[in-house]
Amino acid sequence: MSDLFNKVKKNLIWKSVFRRDYRDNVRDRALAVFGNVFLHLHPVKVRESAVKLRYTWGMGGITFLAFIILTITGVVLMFYYHPSVDQAYSDMKDLEFQVPYGVITRNLHRWGAHFMVIVVMIHMFRVFMTGSYKAPRQFNWGIGVILLVLTFLLSFTGYLLPWDQLGFWAITVGTNMGAATPLLGYQGPFSEYLHITPYNDIRFALLGGATVGGNALLRSYIWHCIAIPLIATVLMVVHFWRVRKDGGISRPQNH
Amino acid sequence: MNPFIEIITQPDNIAIVIMILMVSFFMVWAFQQAFQNDKLKASGYAVDGENDQDVDTYKPLVRIELLISLAVMLFLTIWSIVVDAPLEEIANPTLTPNPAKAPWYFLGLQELLVYFDPWLAGVVLPSLIVVGLIAIPYIDTNPKGNGYYTFSERKYSIIIFSFGFFILWLLLIVIGVFDRGPGWLWYWPWQEWDAHRVVFEPTRDLSNLVGVESRSLAGFIIGAIVVGVYMVGGMVWPYKYWQKKNPELLQQLGMIRYVTIVFLFITMMSIPIKMILRLVFLIKYVWITPWFNV
Structure with a gap:
């Protein structure tokens, strides 16, 4: 058996992938982290509190995991979906009856989305309760608030895509709020002084029309699948980077 | 079911x-x-995490x-x-669900x-x-x-x-x-x-309580005073209070911070206040203006 191990490990291909052996010593434990592009998100050593479940609840990491699950299931769903009024709904039916594992892929995407909204709110609650927004982490809290809003918007833009009654009317109710924006919405206070109508107000810009239709579906699709994930990814990079640069997971400072 | x-x-x-x-x-x-x-802390011990040591990321974390x-x-x-x-019926702009x-x-x-x-x-x-x-x-x-x-x-x-x-x-x-x-x-x-239930719940506006038509100039003025007193009074009263009780706190906050905190706080508290006005006193609007209603 160990002969076989040696054969597998002592050849050019293995060595080209894994550049060194792992022995359980200080040097190799450190190398395991900063020699790995994914793990080097972490420092080589962390405070115990970062490992204790009772302190962070792991909520930030779980939110990130949910984002990854949603990205993967979302890409799979994109292969079977056309963002057009004629096809969107029948694509959903195809997912249900034709596509192998279509039902569970869609289920994972939907429940994962609800789950992400829940855990990101609990993450914010935890960060508040441990006072982790205090110096020097003020800026990162602000980034986090924007990421929370983007999570809502990601879910909101995804709501319309099945093109069923639920999504259609949820988006109609939601975007009607835009029409009430002061100055910029046609029903909002003071908008008449700017000659705002249903055809040039902020709601029109959101929907690409005066009602929820094909343009709104396409806009939702692009915001949902490309624009917001890109923006959120950039902000997540900043968020994680700042966690490191601001001194890691927060901890009592008075010692 | x-x-x-x-x-x-x-x-x-x-x-x-x-x-x-x-x-x-x-x-x-x-x-x-x-x-x-x-x-x-009250009994003089360190709080949870205060005496934490560093541990390896690989593998504990x-x-x-x-x-x-x-x-x-x-x-x-x-x-x-x-x-x-769930997947409901196909979107139908002519059929509004209720609610x-x-x-x-x-x-x-x-x-x-x-x-x-x-x-x-x-x-x-x-x-x-x-x-x-x-x-x-x-x-x-x-x-x-x-x-x-x-x-x-x-x-x-x-x-x-x-x-x-x-x-x-x-x-x-x-x-x-x-x-x-x-x-x-x-x-x-x-x-x-x-879906056929109808609730008849006559609402009134705040100035109706003192017998003034809320869409009249007098009603407008009453509403403006009430909203103004709430906002300005809400700004001034805590300031006066803290000046007496805790002047260091005001010193520490500074004017900009103080105004921001109090503005956000009274805006937030206007939500439960408006809820009580609506639910208990059946008041719809506090202040009616030609441009917007509060």
Whole structure:
């Protein structure tokens, strides 16, 4: 058996992938982290509190995991979906009856989305309760608030895509709020002084029309699948980077 | 089926039930740790985490991340096997469902539409929530309680945040999901929805209470005074109060911080106040102007 191990490990291909052996010593434990592009998100050593479940609840990491699950299931769903009024709904039916594992892929995407909204709110609650927004982490809290809003918007833009009654009317109710924006919405206070109508107000810009239709579906699709994930990814990079640069997971400072 | 079981087992509402369970659990856990740390500190011990040492990332942290990831994926997989995502009829612009509900996380804001006009409930208040959240680190000058759970060292900030988060945000969401039926009328979760139910609830405006027509100039002036007194008085009174009781606090805050804090606070408190005015005194508007109503 160990002969076989040696054969597998002592050849050019293995060595080209894994550049060194792992022995359980200080040097190799450190190398395991900063020699790995994914793990080097972490420092080589962390405070115990970062490992204790009772302190962070792991909520930030779980939110990130949910984002990854949603990205993967979302890409799979994109292969079977056309963002057009004629096809969107029948694509959903195809997912249900034709596509192998279509039902569970869609289920994972939907429940994962609800789950992400829940855990990101609990993450914010935890960060508040441990006072982790205090110096020097003020800026990162602000980034986090924007990421929370983007999570809502990601879910909101995804709501319309099945093109069923639920999504259609949820988006109609939601975007009607835009029409009430002061100055910029046609029903909002003071908008008449700017000659705002249903055809040039902020709601029109959101929907690409005066009602929820094909343009709104396409806009939702692009915001949902490309624009917001890109923006959120950039902000997540900043968020994680700042966690490191601001001194890691927060901890009592008075010692 | 029992309407209560029916409403909590609707596929999308299962997420809300999970949210209620998770949020309650973590709320209890947070406050329990906060009180525990307060006790430790009061008797002169170090709070949880104060004497922590460094540990290797590989493997203690990586191991726990792997285990949590597996648990979460298992949980989501089971959820996705057991419950199917709903798909309703194809979108039909000519057939409005009653009630037409926004996505669940915006139902707190939709609930505010009962009490405020859309420009406030749907635009101004949500914007202020985001601005207020981002402002928190810059207006909370209390250096204590950084990096550990505590209640006694940050009483006011925790009470205000918890009120906003649990009552004004989460409770209103739960009400919007489980207690709002056709016509956005109140239904207890165990009540059957009735699309033909009509509730005749005559509302009045604030100035009607003293017999003044709210759409007249006199009504406009009364409304302006009431709103003005609330906003300006809300700004001035705490200032006077703290000047007497705790002048160092004002010194420490400075004018800009003070105005920001008090403005955000009285705006937030205007929500429960308007709710009480509407629910108890049946008052629809406090102030009617030609441009907007409050």
